[in-house]
Amino acid sequence: MLTISEFGRRSGLSHKALRLYDVSGLLPPASVDPVSGYRQYDEEQLERARRISILRQVEMPLATISEVLAGTDEEALIRLDRWWAAEQATNESRRATVEYLRDRLLRAGSPGLDPRPVLVRDVPETKIASIRVDVDQQGLMGVIVASTLEIRAHLTAAGAGLTGESWVLFHGAVTPESEATVEICLPFDGLVDPAGPIGIRIEPAHTEAYCTISREECVYPRIMLAYDLVQDWVRDAGHPTTGPSREIYHAGFRDLTDSDPAVDVAQPIKPPPNKGQR
Structure with missing residues (x-):
């Protein structure tokens, strides 16, 4: 058994950190003297303590560390890579x-988004696996990536067929100052059960107005200009909206170049008569 001082020296953790990890349940001592309150640790706890110390150095949140260290080393590796x-x-x-802001400062008065058409298409009923998360603008991209990886791993393990696309549905306004619910979705074919945060549902068939942006245009706040373009078209055309706005990430998004068409910014609408199709 090791005293808290010896354990802290060998693990690289301070007394304050060890007490915090005890309270949080991340690293409770092996024993606590009921009279003096002195903590003692087992030498076998050193490896876990050192892993916690390393993960804290890269600013991993305590809740995430708990998830990473909850299972086998193989499971920890998967969770670490996703994070x-x-x-x-x-x-x-x-x-x-x-970079977008620097460009706007250097080229004041220039349009932030080149002109492009807003098109209309029909989307068939689609089976999706999804995760819903409340997030603000700063954490949005990280949530999208982590959730997409988790869903894809679950679908792949179940033998589902993937289309390569991924969707992000916005059930509220995500801003730098406020959170809203977003739903990260992967369309698939096959029979898959829900698991943990991953739900399985059918996205109803619908018609949507959309415009396509490049990978380099898919960044806040530049992407908001594409939303403005679609919303202005929907309003001017007089079509009622029928669902949350969304971003449709094309297959192979991570491997596309900055100038490649990469994302469709879309808004479900009530089908217009004699609509044009893509």
């Missing part, structure tokens, strides 16, 4: 936002 992919996506999104 890191989400972190990279968030950082990339922030970088692209700064």
Whole structure:
């Protein structure tokens, strides 16, 4: 058995951190003296403590650390990779936002989005697996990436057929200051059961107005110009909306170049008479 001082020295964790991890249930001591309150740790806890220390150095939240360390090393590796992919996506999104702002400052008065048509198409009834999350703008891209990876792994393990597309449905206004519910969806074919946060449902057939943007245009706040374009068209055409707005990520999105068509910004609408199709 090791005292808290010896355990902290060997694990690289301070007394304050060890007490916090005890209270949170992440790393309780092996025993606590009922009279003095002195904590003692088992030497076998050192590996877990060192892993916690490393993950805290990369600013992983305590709740995520608990999830990463909850299962086998193989499961921990999968959860770690998903978290890191989400972190990279968030950082990339922030970088692209700064680049957009720099461009706007350098080219004041220039349009932020080149003109493009708004088209109308029919979308058939579609089986989807989805995760719903409440998130703000800063965490959005990370949530999209992590949820997409989790859903895809579940569908692949179940032997489902994937279309390659992924959808993000916005059930409220996601802003830098406020959270709203988003639904990350993957269309699929086959029989798959729900699991944990992953639900299975049918997205009804609908008609939607949409415009297509490139990968480099898929960054906040630039992407909002595409939403404005679609919403203005829907309003001017007088078509009632019939569902939440959404982003349809094309197959192979992560491998596309900045100039490639990558995302459709879409709004379900009441079908117009004699509508044009893509």
